[in-house]
Amino acid sequence: MYVERRGKLEPVNIKFHSNAHLLNIIDRIVSSVGRRIDESSPMVDARLADGSRVNAxxxxLALDGPSLSIRRFSVDKLTAKELIDYGSITAEMVELLQGSxxxxxNVLVSGGTGSGKTTLLNMLSGYIPPNERIVTIEDSAELQLxxxxxxxxxxxxQxxxxxxxxxxxDLVKNCLRMRPDRIVVGEVRGGEAxxxxxxxxxxxxxxxTTLHANSPRDAxxxxxxxxxxxxxxxxxSNIRTQIASAIDLVVQLERQEDxxxxxxxxxxxxGMEGDIITMSEIFRFTRDGIDEEGQIMGRFDATGVIPGFHSKLKQHGIDLPYRLFNCGDPFAKF
Structure with a gap:
């Protein structure tokens, strides 16, 4: 049996008596959520009552015996301050995302499995005004709005x-008839895109929304x-034009070696230049190396690029200071 601590899997001193013991536990878990598992249906992916994701x-199909994976989520979602304290993001980046x-x-959160996409999406959703109607669409409910x-x-x-x-x-089509102010798709993975x-x-x-990808361009x-x-x-070319006009910001996450x-x-x-979608990087994490304890050394940098949506946000009463982007006011008089 393995558990994840501080982002890394490690073994614990607990074992099942036998494959039959584990199989019995799997059967009890999936039965509690109205599902079944047997030779005719040897895979189950479901959500438990506490919101945990279970896969069996x-x-x-599993050559060495049954396998059970449970992903538990914290009851209290992580706040922006906690993510800053953990070194996952900076205050300037949070201020930009909050204003966005x-x-x-329209924000697309991209990253690999377990990179923290849902955690960041929970944080971002907290900045939606309370008077707006939100419709969330998820394959397995994880968001805590x-x-x-x-x-x-x-x-x-089925x-x-x-x-x-x-x-x-089906749910995306239906939610358009529900008069939403905001649509939050937990993870886009098919034709609903x-x-x-x-x-x-x-x-x-x-x-x-979120999706699995290794870089903003891959997303x-x-x-x-x-x-x-x-x-x-x-x-x-038509598909790329749709993407370029729909998505404003791509946030890339990564779970690193430490x-x-x-x-x-x-x-x-x-926007578009020919058949290519053009992008500008506003913030980046610059990696310098790994120290003796295996911790990644690096820093968050603003590239000095002022985003094109800066004026649009200003029209909405959100005036992001130019210091966020590591540059002076381009309209200042000298």
């Missing part, structure tokens, strides 16, 4: 007869691929 896989959410920019006017939607797998499945794409981009381009500003490539999964024969999750890049999408 048994023989014949309040100013109704505190706003009073929140409607939470969750997908449903039953034993192979019927009754409700996909994220097209409906989400369409919503962002047709008046639903300030939407938030746009994955988004393009997922739009193609919707089944429409669209030219690549177990820490860090925001390694914040990039603005500028």
């Amino acid at each position: 896989i048994i023989p014949p 959410v309040r100013g109704k920019l 505190q706003q009073p006017h929140t409607v939470r939607l969750e997908t449903r797998p 039953n034993i007869e192979g019927r009754g499945e409700v996909t994220q794409r 097209l409906d989400m981009l369409t919503a962002m381009n047709t008046g639903h500003e300030g939407s938030l 746009l490539g994955r988004l393009e691929y997922m739009v193609c999964m919707a089944g429409f024969d669209m030219p690549v 177990g820490r999750r860090r925001v390694i890049s914040i990039q603005e999408i500028n």
Whole structure:
């Protein structure tokens, strides 16, 4: 048995008596959430009552015996101050993200598995004004929004007869009829990407979502691929134009060797140049090396680029100071 502590997996001095013992525990867990696991259905991915994610896989698919993975989430979501104290982000980056959410920019949070995308999305959602109607769409409910006017939607797998499945794409289409001020998609992973981009381009500003990717550029490539999964024969240039006009900001996270999750890049999408989506990096994490204790040495830097949406935020009453971007006021009189 292994547990994750400080971002790293380590063994603990607890063992199951046998494969049959573990299989019995798996069966009791999945039965409690109305699911079943046996040779005809040897995989289960479900959400427990406390919000934890559980995944189980048994023989014949698991060659060395049954395997159970449980991802638990803290009851109290991490605040911006705690993330700053952990060295995951800086106060300047938080101020930019807070202004971006309040100013109704569409933000895409990208990163690998376990890099902290949902944690950051929880933090960002906290900046949404309490008087706005929020609809969240998740494959497995993990978000912990505190706003009073929140409607939470969750997908449903097919039953034993192979019927009754409700996909994220179905929920995205339905939520557009629910008069949302904000749409928060826990993770986009398929054809719902097209409906989400369409919503962002047709008046639903300030939407938030996450996806798996290793860099901001890769995130746009994955988004393009997922739009193609919707089944429409669209030219690549049209898809990229949709992405460039829908997404304003890409926030890239990474879980690094020392177990820490860090925001390694914040990039603005500028638009199109030919068939290429152009991006500008606003903040980056510059890595210098690893110390004797295995901790990564580095620093967060502002690139000096003033984002193009700075004036748009100012029109919404959000005046981000130029010091955030490590530059002086370009309109100051000398």
